Each structure stands twice: as structure tokens, then as C-alpha cells.
Amino acid sequence: MKKFANIFLIVAGLTIAFSSCTKDLDTVPLDKKVTTAATVFENPEAYLQVLAKLYAGLAVSGQEGPAGQGDISGIDEGFGQYLRGYWYHQELPTDEAVIGWNDQTIKDFHGQSWGAGDVFIAAMYYRIFYQIAVCNEYIRETTDAKLDGRGVTGDLKAQVQTYHAEARFLRALSYSHAMDLFANVPFVTEDDVVGLFFPPQIQRAELFNYVESELKEIEGQLLEPHTVYARADKAAAWTLLAKNYLNAEVYTGMARYGECATYAQKVIDAGYQLAPVYANLFLADNDQNNPEQIFSIAFDGINTRTYGGTNFIIHAAVGGSMNPSDFGVGGGWGGIRTTSAFVNKFSDASGNTDRRAMFHTDGQNLEIINIGEFTDGYAITKFKNVTSTGSAGKDIDYPDTDFPLFRLADVYLMYAEAAVRGAADMGMAVTYVNKVRERAYNGTSGNISAGDLTLDFILDERGRELYWECHRRTDLVRHNKLTSAEYVWPWKGGAPQGVATAGKYRIFPLPTADVNANPNLQQNTGY
């Protein structure tokens, strides 16, 4: 009996001794850089720091620069950077750019032969929805109710309310990209919570309406134009509205050019001016004294580093006999050039007539025999990591150059196109176009009259003014020239002289991975 008493004692003792240890399993991160969601907003600074992340989502690829702790996965981190992906999608399928690398399926872009399994397309898509998801999270966490619950009042509350509107702008921006590139996409808002669910698919036209209503709702809550550099203000929202109205016929089947002109005019009236020298818009100090910039993606050689963004655009454009030091970098990546079709948009490729013709021709062939050869096709010297005074950027590997997502010249040309399409004043349109051309020609020698102002002229002028600034694919689609036989360029459709391609290539497929993960999604027609 004594034995059993002993055993009982032991077992009882053990149970008491060990069951108390289970609370060891409730751990929280030890890393000082990591905060639990439950406590993060105890620090008021966090509101601005999370907002900064929403902006940074367009500029960097993760929480470490230039790479590390990537925001999205499934692709090389540099490829998955927002602007680099957007650039691939908006420039490579067009006459403005070819790329020579052997990275996965990258050559399919210019050949317009991509498929639903393409990793670059998936990366862009997931990048867009990453932005949307983190914006949703921020919007959820900064409602008035949440702020009141945390005792946020006064100035801080007012500030956070503006941040809240900016998060909605950034979400609208990404939804606009989704609408433009992918048409019918999953739809998630702040009303959804993080977890496993299957978002419904929204049709392109409905998405247009949603973005429109969002932008109109927040219009009044955003900062006044010119207030703080690199934050989205009212003018940014107007420009985005103008841009969406310009393309509304593509998105919804219904033209909205009048509203395009209205919002373009709002921007123009807000006091923006063309910068005197075109080339300076794309240099390392383009964030300084730049009266033309409406909304930029900011990069910095010391503080904001990435393998995407302008780092990619500048490095990849340098090769052959180009001297990397002229571009403020240590070496080129020898990848991207342009087609002869684009070079021929300029009557004189030297830049002596139209200063926007910024080509490197030494050692380069105008025509492309082998896309893999950097020296086939003229190189473009538009973006550089040197300042307007000629000195190098802060770092030789990571440019300071900001990317002009929205700038005044684009708004002028949008207004002009609306006018040509009969929805705005032609006289103003000619004035605006000539402002752009006077800068390009360094005088009035390139000026046009109302009779010159045709849709084809506008499309070409947008090319000349805005090349490599992520407008081209959208513009070609709107003018029905991306896939049709109306306009072909070298290697369009994979043929040396260029051929028409299937209409499905006007939009991109939804990535197979998401169609597979979300049963609510219907693949875009043709894919």
C-alpha cells in the first residue's frame, strides 16, 4: 500500500510541477524591430510609419534595402518591385522598349506571347494586391472609431484622417492599375478581414465606378497641391481621375472625355508649371525645385534602395559603348533599348531638333537583328543618376532619381486628347501642346496648329514626351494599336518586322496561381 501511496505522491507532484510550464508557450517576438499588431499603435509615430510603408510599397521591394524581407514572394525580389513590374507591363509590350535578358519568360512581353503562368505577370498582380491589402489594413486601423478607441484626439486625429484618405488614394491607384492591366479582378476592401476567404471578382466597369467614387470621396480630405513632396495630394487624385476618364471607354464602353478635361483643367489651375529643361525631369535631383511634378515615386541612394524602380531603368539601359559614369552608376546591366519604330517618331534622332530624342547611337544598330544583343536597337539615355549640375548622385549603385508617375506635361496632353475627341476646347489644347513642344524644341519651331492636332499626332506626341514613363501600353490600347495590324513595330508578335497579335493581349491574364487559389475567379477571355 505504501508503494502506491508513494507513486500517487510522485504523480501528483509531477502534474503540479509540469502543468504550470505550459504558459511558456505564449511567446511574443523578442526582436525589437517587431511589434505585435495589438500594441503597434500605442506609439503615435506608427501612424505615419505605416503610411510611409504604403508609399514605399511603390518604391522598395521589402523591409530591407536594396533587398531582404520581401513584401511579396514567388519571384526574385527585384523583379517583384512595383515600379519595375509596372514598367515591364507598360513598356516592354510596346514600340518603346525591348529587353535582351534571359530571365525566365521576360522576352514574351515584347513578343506579346505571354501566358497565364508567367511569373512577371503574377508578380505585378500580386504587387498590386499587396498594396491593396496593406492599404485595407491601414484603412481599417485608422477609422474614427478605432482612433477614438485608442484615445487619439486633436491634431494627431486630424493628421491621421488625412493619412487615412491617402491610403484610400493609394488603394485607388493600385485598383486603377489592376483595372487597366487585368480588367476583371478580385475585389477586397477594408470590410474584409485578414484570413482565408475567396474574394468575389469585380467586373472592369464596376471597378471603374468604385475607383471613381473613392477618389471623389477623398478629394476634399487630401492635402492641398504642392504641400508636401511625395505625398498624394488633391492634384494627384485629380490626375488619376483624369487618367481614368481618358480611358473610360476602354474600361466601361462609355466615353467620359469631358470629365477627363475637367479634372485635367483642375490640375492645370493648381499652379503647376513645366520645368524649363526636359532632361532635368529624369535626373538625380528631380525632387528639388521641380514645378512640374504632381506625384512621384521617390528613391534615394542612401535611404531608399531597391533593385527595381529607377535603379533598374537606369542600369538596364546602360551597356555597349556607353560610359556608366555618365549615368552616375558603376556599371550597366545592358538590357533595355528601343525599336526603330519609336526612334522614327522623331524626325531627327540626334536630339538637336527635339531635345526629347535622347538616344545613344554609337556602336548601336538602329534595327534589331538579335533581341539578346544589347547593341541591336538604339539605347535610351533619358534617366540618369546625375544631377542637373552634372555631379553624381549620392550613391553609385542606387540612384537618387525619382520616378515621375504624374507630371504636368501628361495632364496637358490628356486635355488635348479630350479636345481632339471633341470634349474640350481645341484652342486650349493647341496652347497646351505647344507649351510642351516649345520646351522640347527650345523655342517655337516645333509648334503646331489646330489642324495638326489629330489622334495619331497625340499618340505620337505622348510617345515622344512620355516614353519610358509607363504610359505607352495604355495609350496604344486606347488608340487600338497595341495588338492590331494598324500599327506594327519590330518584333511585335515575335516577328522581326512585327505582326498583329491576338486581341486578348490588350489585357493580361489573371495568374494561374490565383485562379487556382480563388474559385470565384473567371480567367480573362482567351487565356
Next chain:
Amino acid sequence: MGKHLTATMILLLSMLVFGFSAGYAQTGVVRGVVTDAKEGGTLPGAAVQVKGTLEGTVTDIDGNYSITISPNATLVFSFIGYESQEVLVQPNTTVNVALLQQNTYLEELVVIGYGVQKRDDATGSVTAVGSKDFNRGTLTTPTELVSGKIAGVQITSGGGAPGEGATIRIRGGSSLRASNDPLFVIDGVPVDNDGISGMRNPLNTINPNDIETFTVLKDASATAIYGSRASNGVIIITTKKGKEGKPLSVTYSGNFGISTPIKTIDVLDADVFRKEVQDRYPNQAGLLGTANTDWQKEIYQNAFSMDHNLSISGAYKVLPYRLSIGYTDQDGILKTDNLKRTTASVALNPTLFDGHLKIDVNAKYMNIKNQFGNRDAIGAALQYDPSKPIEDGTLYNPYYLNDVNGDGSPDTVRMPITDFGGYYAWVQPGGTDIPVEQGSSNPVALLNMRDDQSTVNRFIGNIQMDYKMHFLPELRANLNLGYDYSKAEGDNITPDYAPWSYDALNGGGNWSAYDQEKKNELLEFYLNYVKAVKSIESRFDVMAGYSWQHFYRSNSSLNSNYSRQFTLDSIRPGNYQKNFYGDYMRTYNIKSDDNPTESYLLSFFGRFNYTFKERYLLTFTLRNDGSSRFSPDTRWGLFPSAAFAWQIIEEPFMAGVNMSQLKFRAGYGVTGQQNITDNDYPYLPRYTLSDQFAQYQIGNQFYYTLRPEGYDYNIKWEETTTLNFGFDFGFANDRIYGSLDYYNRKTSDLINFIAVPAGTNLSNYILTNVGDLKNEGFEFTIVTRPVSTDKIFWELGFNATYNQNEITKLTATDDPSYTGIDVGGISGGVGNFIQKHAVGQSANTYFVFEQVYGTDGKPLQGIYVDRNGDGEITDADRYYYKDPAANFYFGINSSVSYKNWDFAFSGRANFGNYVYDNVNSENAVYERLYRPEGPYLGNITDKVYETNFVNPQFLSDYYIQDASFFRMDNMSLSYFFPDAIKKFASLRLTATVTNVFTITQYDGIDPEISGGIDNRLYPRPRTYLLGLTLQF
């Protein structure tokens, strides 16, 4: 931990008190050691029974026994394969017994989780290898000891570097994303087998010379007692111990070796290269040089190694001890590569209180100093222009002595860089002295201009107390406290005049330092009750326990540039490295980081063994594990197992059958996996602060950003269900014995990193439980002794494994158009993958285009089979073709003794393993001869003549090649001088060759490629060794 410790100590003490108060009369304890009469080794697991009763015990791991008897008892000592002995004994004496060997197994030892078991009683699939059968050679890693010796176990080294890490797979991998490494338990301490910074292989901690046995638990009935960490098998290592009653013994063993490169990759020699460049890129011929450099010859060397071990063992009164120290110094065949390792171990295992309290104290310490050769040189040596010299003659650097400010003395400002330390380097066009950033660098400069060192200290210690209750000898309590500590420090320095680290603007160079501290603490306690009940011919063995483990890891790093600040007077190549560190400044790009993290694992476990009539054996185990990596709702997992074994040989109807062993085993069990090495909080919503290089500008200010992280609150254990059937057999008095096993393992709820529906989480990929996979296979082992006489003894062992791995589910919804998860990144381009995890395929199956060949049999560039027949070649035409895992693998080993001569060999064969030849898919193309992004010239491999490809065709199945092979891992010959020094010492001299030869059709440098992508493998050398062992 302190609290647990105290509580447990109190318990243990209270038991002692209870025990003493119980008291006993007349009876007493007899104890001693059971040894092998011929070989002298101890016999663990030998049965010691009081004649005429069911009372008995089993010798422990060290052959010790103790048993309580009445006066004039007769003890029967028996052990399978040995002749039984009966000895009349009296209480309170020591009786050592030497048993005579029959022709049978040597390794009857079966170490199992939380105990030792007679092989007879084992119900699971367990294979043990004793020190006598270990592989020989320069072994720095324990796993090398048993490579090829155990069916179902595959060990593949990552390459030929000293102390290189190895991939160990037991019955294929059961996970996709979580670790596939087995759990290692060293002297009772489950150790952290995750990587240690600055250490090529975390298992190098244990000096192979200290290892006594290596036991592999393969099926779930054996492993399930380790629950959530056992899905990939368990490897239990026990180290050598002193023996009670043994005299002092001192052993020195040492060896000296030379390693030589066997094969290099065939690239164009300088003359052919010049001709090809002139023919194909006539405009670039001006870039050619006049030298003839064989870069591979310049980076490899014959490497020297030595290894010394000294051990002292014996017993001081009741305190058996063993002390050992070891020192290894091994050069790599890649120049500048070196490993120096010092190990020390102490084992004390006293028995107190008349054998009631056994204490095991083990402490192992290791210090490794690595000098890592720069492996970038391996790839660069293939690609670097052979027409260029190693050095271009500029040895001195006048700019060091520049006097820019004109004060007459050299300046302390950083100067421009022009000569790259005297090494040849490509410079940018236009007469600049700016090096080409892209592309390959001078291989010799890569080796000599980077200083990459690490120092790692690791300590693994435990104290284990096993107390047999005085009041109830059938009940044992066992307390095990363990501590595994490692501290690693490393520096990696590249000077600013290294061309690949050039930065004219801010000063180049790079200095990165890292250190890592890991602390893992263990507390385990279990009770074991063993009772034989004669009346029902039954024996019960019940064990229940608790385990608490804490894992802490902290990584910190510092990174900055490394530019000259002061003048230097001499920087001859090879002489500039360490001398001038003090003169360097670190002012730019400074980044430091510190990432502490921890996790806890708590477990309750139990085992019930039931034996009926000594021939029907049942085992049930159950483990309940809690992991801090999961949410409170999902963190507890239950892992059961059941097994049955039938000693058919013991059945009456087997009488007269000429078999010495026949046992049937059947087992079923569930094990888990929670080893997510990169995230201890996958379920927790949290925000992460950016570093200083990922800030964002708002206005004129930059802000560190805060990012909400993706998470899955419901993430939980991955579960593997294993079914195992096996036979153990022996014929002719165990002259032939072996086993055959069939297994089927299904893993469900795979912890996987997969795409979630876009927009639903805070990243596109989330660590979650999706997917199933299975492994199915057979294992066969046979050992024979064709000859066994006084003078000649020949043993031959053979094992074979068949394993088939298949992924059965990958995503939440099934879509046949989903091709799977990209894996297997390859070199050439960025982000290219050659393998997929796909449903219906083995893990890592190659996903390629089907090559079309011309009439001359050569592949046609860019021409592939239009497999889906849509008229164009798109990604949709890729297909699944072969995988890197061998379906069949074999091991063969043999030893022959003739008088004092001893010859042994061991070899392995793999069949059905396919390799992607990335060396040639990247380098056997003409376009690599000239690269416009520098511009620069680069060499190509001579396989280009087999394809004539101009542009790379990375995704062609042409590059997937059968890499089946047979490799003779080692052969050794030794001679034993029993009385080398006047009966005072014995001496054994051994000559060994490792990596003797390889038979294969694969024509890369080595067919054995972990992961299946052959690129820049550090070549495995052939090593010639002379060793001697002196025993006093």
C-alpha cells in the same frame, strides 16, 4: 528553467528518502560488466536472469548490470549470438562475465527513445551501427561514419570542402517547406540541427572518434515517442564511456592525408578560345590577351590534412570516466580553404547507492576555426578569359604615396584605385581605370582578395540521473538536464581595391561581421515501470514522461564598406590582407542588425510495452506536444503509435527449421513536424520595422516604415502517418542475417509557403497547411559471413532501398492547369527555375521543354516539341521529366581479416537520380564569349561543340541527364601489432583511400549532386590517408 529544475530535484530527493526508509534485509546487489570474450568490448543489452525465476535485468549501454539477489543465487548471462553462461553469485559482490561469441550479430545494442531495448524486443524498424563497423577516413562529421551502411538512409555531402554539410534523408523527405532533416539525439539530448552561422555542418560538433553507436529509428512505432520532431526519422548517437572496473587505457589515433582534385570541367584552352573569339566576334578581337591561363588549375591544390585524437578512459573506484581531445587541421582543395577543429569531451558515469542511482554526465566542447575559400572562384574559373594573365605586372601602387595636399607627406585621404592589387581585371571602355562591375572576376583575385573567417564554439552537455526506487526496484525515475550552446563569430572582408567591390564615389570594399548565439535548454523526466508476471507469462514495461525544451537564437550582423584611409607602403598580392585592417575606415553603408528569437516545445509522452510468452510483443506510444510556434488554439498535437512483433522463431512449430531468427513486425504511427526554421511566430499578427535602406521620403524627411506581416492564425502541425511491415531473419546460426521492410508514409497538412487568394492576406504567400505527399518503399539488408575461421574472417554486407515520392495535393482547390510551385533555381539569367513541386509528381521534378534533334543527332537551338499542339511553343509546352532523387540506392561493404591484416571497403550506388547540367546549359553557348554589358570576354565549356548553341537553352530536357552511379567511398588496409611496445601497447597502422573511384555515365565532374542541379560544385577530392592507433 530554474523553477522546473528545483521542482524536479525536490521530487527526486523525496524519492530517495522514500527509498531509504523502505530498507531491505538479507538480499544484496551483485553487479559487474558483461564483455565479449574474444574482442573485449562490452555487451549492452545482455540478459541477466536469476536462474529459476523471472527476475532479471538487462545490461545497459555500457554493458553494466546490477541485480538484487539472495545468497547463493545462480545468474544466467545470455545474449543473442553468444553462448549463455551460468555463474553462482553472492550478494554485494562484483562479477564480471565474458561471453563467448557464436557466429552472429555484433550489434545487439538497440538504443531507443528514452531507453535501451533488446533487439529481440524491438517492434519498430531500427538499425544500429557500432564503432567497429564505421567507415574510415578523414571524417569530420558523424554521418560520414555510416554513409552507405544503412538501408533507407541517404547521406549526400554538399561538396568536397573540409567539414562540408550533408543532406541526410531517411526514407525520402516527408516535408516540402519545413525541414527534412532527421532529429539528432546525442547522449539523450535532442540537438539543434539547424544551421549554425559560420559552420559548414552543425553536426561537426561531435568528434567521430568519440562515437560508440549510431542508431537510426526509421518507422513511426520507433520514432513516435519523439512526436512532433520525428517525421523524418531519428538518429541517436551515443558516445564512448568509461567502464566500471576497467583499468586505465590511453589511446592515441592520428592520421595524415593528402586530398587531390580528381576532375575539372573541360573549358576551351586559350588558343582555341582566341580562335573562337576571332571567328565569331572579329570586332572584339582587340579584347583578347596573349596569356595561356588554366584558371581551374590556378584555384585548386593538393591539400594536406591531419587529425589527432587522444582519449583516456578507465574507472576511479565507482567513477568510470572517459576524457578525449581531438584536433583536426584540414585544407581544402580550393586554395585558401581551411578548417581547424578542436574537440574535447568528458564522460562520467558513476553508479551510486548499490546500483540504484546511475548518473551520466556528458560534456562535449568544440571549437572550429574556418577560413573559407571564396567559392565564387569555382564558377569564375570556368568563365574567366584564359587569354588573360593572373597578374598584369603592376605590383606597387603609387597612388598610395600620393601627396595631394602638397604638404610633403603622404595623405591620409582615400585615393583612387587603379591597379586592383596587381591582379588582372577588366576595365570599362574608353581608357578608364574603372573595373567592369558585371560579369566574372579574376578567380585568383577572388580567392586572395577576400578574407572570410569564422570561429564557432559549441558546447553540448547533459546530466542524466536514473534512479531505481529502493522501495520498488521495478520503478525507475530518470531526469535529464541538457544544454546546447553555440556561439559563432565571423568576418568577411574585401578590400576596396578588389575590382568587384569598387566604388569611386564613396569608397568600396566590404566588411561584414556576424555573430550568432544559440541556447537550447532541455529538461526531461520520465518514470519507467517494468514488471514480469509469471502467472500469465507476461511482461509489462510502462514509461511516462515530460519534456520541456527552449530554443533561443540571436543573430547579429554588421555590414559596411572598407576603404583605405591611410597610406600603405606595400600591398603586394598575397600580402595585403590582414596586415592593414587597422588602417581601414568604415564610414559608409554601415548597417547593423540584431534578431533574437525563441521558441518552446513542451511534451508529455508515454510508452507501453507488453510481451506475452516472450514471443508476442506489443508497443503503444503516445506523445502530446505543444509548440509556441502555433496559436493557443492549434498548438497541441497528439502523436500515437502502435506496433506488434511476433517472434516466429520461438514458436514450437519452428523447431527443427534451420533458422536462427525469424521475426515479423508491423507498426503504425503518426509523427509531426513543426520545424519552421525561419519564423517562430507564423500565427501572430505583427508589424516589422524597415532598415535604414528601405526608408521612404515624405517631404524632406525619411521615415523608417512599419509593415504589417502576413500570418495564418490557424497554422498547425504537419502530420506524417507511417505504416511499416518487416521481417528480421537469420540462417545458419546467423551466418546470414538481415531484414526486409515495407513502408508507406503519408504526410498531410504540409506546412507550405503558398500563394493565398490575392488580397486576402498581408502578403501573397503565407506559411500555411496545404498539401499532401507520400513516400513508399522497400528496404532490404543482408549480412553474411562466408568465411569464419581462426585465421580468416570475412563479412559482407549489402543493403538496398527503393523509395518513391509523390506529391498528392498542393492547393486548396484542384485546378489541372496549375503546374506547381517553382523550385530549383538555376544559374544564368535571374529567377529561372528548373524544377516544380507538382501534384502527381515527385518533389523537385524537372519541368522542361522536350528538345528536338536534327538529323545529325545534335539538339536544335530553340526547337522544342509542341506538346500541346497549339502551333506555338509557349510555357504550356513544358512537361515533367524525371527528378533528382534516386529511386534505388544500394550500399555494399565488406571486411576481411587474415591474421593481423584487415581489409575493408564500402561503396554505394544510386539508380534513377537525374541531374540538371547547369554548368553546360549556362556555359556551353557561344554568346558567353563576348558580353556587351562590360564589355568583356568569357570562356565557355567544350560541350558547346556538341550543341553549337549560340544562346542558352536553359529549359531544354537535353540538360537533364541520368546520373546513376556507383561510388567506392573508401578502402582501407590495416595491420595490427598487438605487442608493439613490449606488451605495453598495441599499434594499428592503416592506409585508407576515400572516394576511390566512381562509375557513371554522367560526364559532369560528379554525378552525386544534392538537389540535382549541377553547378559550381566544390569538387569532392580523392584522399589518401595514413593512420595509426596506439593503445596503452
